[in-house]
Amino acid sequence: MKFLKNKYTQTIVIILVVGGLLFLALSGYLTPVYNMTLNPLLSFQSWLSVRYLSLREFITSPREVTELREQNALLESQVTQLQTELIEMEERLAEADICFALLDFGRTNPEYDYVAATVIGREISPFMQYILIDKGSDDGVLYGMPVVTQQGLVGHVDAAIASAARVKLITDSTSVVNVLLQSADTEAQLVGSLTGDVSLDMIPLEVNVEPGDVVLTSGLGGNYPPNVFVGQVLSVQQRENALFQTATVQPIVDFSSISAVLVIVNFEAVDTTPLIPEE
Amino acid sequence: MILLAHLVCALSLLVAYILQTAVFSQTPMLNGTADLVLLFLAAWSLQDGVENSLLWAGIAGLLISIVSAMPFYAPFFGYLGVVGISKLLQRKVWRAPILAMFIVTLLSSFFQLVFYLIVLQVNGTPISWRESLDAVILPSTLLNLIFALPVYAIVNDIVGRIRPSEVEV
Numbered sequence: 001m002k003f004l005k006n007k008y009t010q011t012i013v014i015i016l017v018v019g020g021l022l023f024l025a026l027s028g029y030l031t032p033v034y035n036m037t038l039n040p041l042l043s044f045q046s047w048l049s050v051r052y053l054s055l056r057e058f059i060t061s062p063r064e065v066t067e068l069r070e071q072n073a074l075l076e077s078q079v080t081q082l083q084t085e086l087i088e089m090e091e092r093l094a095e096a097d098i099c100f101a102l103l104d105f106g107r108t109n110p111e112y113d114y115v116a117a118t119v120i121g122r123e124i125s126p127f128m129q130y131i132l133i134d135k136g137s138d139d140g141v142l143y144g145m146p147v148v149t150q151q152g153l154v155g156h157v158d159a160a161i162a163s164a165a166r167v168k169l170i171t172d173s174t175s176v177v178n179v180l181l182q183s184a185d186t187e188a189q190l191v192g193s194l195t196g197d198v199s200l201d202m203i204p205l206e207v208n209v210e211p212g213d214v215v216l217t218s219g220l221g222g223n224y225p226p227n228v229f230v231g232q233v234l235s236v237q238q239r240e241n242a243l244f245q246t247a248t249v250q251p252i253v254d255f256s257s258i259s260a261v262l263v264i265v266n267f268e269a270v271d272t273t274p275l276i277p278e279e
Numbered sequence: 280m281i282l283l284a285h286l287v288c289a290l291s292l293l294v295a296y297i298l299q300t301a302v303f304s305q306t307p308m309l310n311g312t313a314d315l316v317l318l319f320l321a322a323w324s325l326q327d328g329v330e331n332s333l334l335w336a337g338i339a340g341l342l343i344s345i346v347s348a349m350p351f352y353a354p355f356f357g358y359l360g361v362v363g364i365s366k367l368l369q370r371k372v373w374r375a376p377i378l379a380m381f382i383v384t385l386l387s388s389f390f391q392l393v394f395y396l397i398v399l400q401v402n403g404t405p406i407s408w409r410e411s412l413d414a415v416i417l418p419s420t421l422l423n424l425i426f427a428l429p430v431y432a433i434v435n436d437i438v439g440r441i442r443p444s445e446v447e448v
Contacts, residue, residue, distance in 0.1 A: 122300060122305050124304055124316070124346070126304075126307065126415045127404075127406065127415055174405075194415065195310055
């Protein structure tokens with residue numbers, strides 16, 4: 001056996017043994033041997049692996065659930081925060097739209113100075129059509145000043161305190177506005193009602209009024225500036241033996257959802273009460 | 280104790296007034312609106328052991344007349360009438376307070392709105408009775424009846440908290 005001590009011989013023997021084993025394995029002669037040795041090993045490995053994974057899952061899973069719950073709570077709070085921000089942004093956008101619209105009205109009517117105000121309430125008595133705004137005499141809002149929106153005429157200031165004012169709407173049953181029917185080029189009176197509907201009165205019989213005719217303030221009487229858009233004629237009523245014809249008007253301003261207004265602060269209403277003869 | 284009751288009543292009236300102008304007056308049915316101040320006063324005066332409800336009705340009337348376009352005396356007498364009706368009925372229907380609340384709401388709403396209508400007509404406002412009945416008085420009364428029960432429950436709870444519980448001997 002001395003020849004095995006030679007390095008070259010050892011190398012050759014190892015190569016031959018490995019080559020032989022490879023040959024036998026590839027030829028399928030070692031399969032029973034594999035089965036006898038590897039199968040128990042694999043079974044044990046599988047058993048151990050399953051137990052280990054179960055143990056690891058048992059140890060680590062509660063942590064993950066807690067972690068996931070925390071992450072979920074965090075994400076939910078972020079979603080809530082983002083939703084709140086979204087709602088705030090939408091509100092700001094709506095306010096900005098109103099401001100831009102009011103600004104647009106101011107640009108198209110540059111001869112007037114405006115004070116923008118927010119509607120903060122309505123008259124308690126359901127018989128009357130008034131709104132409360134958040135600007136008062138401290139902001140230059142005084143009795144009689146006309147109030148408009150970007151769309152058209154709203155009414156006039158009926159009373160003012162330092163930080164708030166009460167506005168009488170043109171829909172109030174005691175409201176009378178002198179108006180001009182643009183297409184017919186004739187003047188009439190716009191009167192309010194209990195139900196908030198507005199109608200035209202004192203239209204001469206000979207005047208041809210059509211539905212859709214534009215109604216503007218005439219400026220007559222000095223209560224409102226001229227040429228402020230009021231609405232459009234909806235229908236015309238002519239009664240027999242009546243001295244004047246009447247018409248129903250669709251106001252351009254939606255008084256049920258009015259949220260911001262402009263007060264024309266450089267318009268001085270003329271008080272004609274002393275000129276009216278007492279009965 | 281009395282001071283606390285007055286304080287609570289004043290604060291509640293203020294809250295009712297703010298809610299009225301900011302919310303209830305902006306949510307009409309036809310042209311009628313619920314009157315939260317009226318409901319509060321009616322419910323308050325129906326509670327056992329509550330005193331000076333007429334005083335608070337007067338104060339509420341004055342508070343409302345400051346902001347309302349109505350003649351100043353109209354809300355004052357209107358709310359006094361509400362509490363007067365409430366006090367009258369409290370003695371007659373004392374065993375069924377919720378029923379009393381509904382009857383008081385019905386009668387006082389009618390009384391107040393008709394009173395307002397008469398005042399406005401006297402002052403020259405062109406309002407017809409029929410239109411007022413259809414568009415304002417009936418819807419307002421209906422809304423008041425709808426809100427009567429929750430308002431009564433809230434006021435009853437408030438009064439129960441500020442009033443010391445009676446001990447049976």
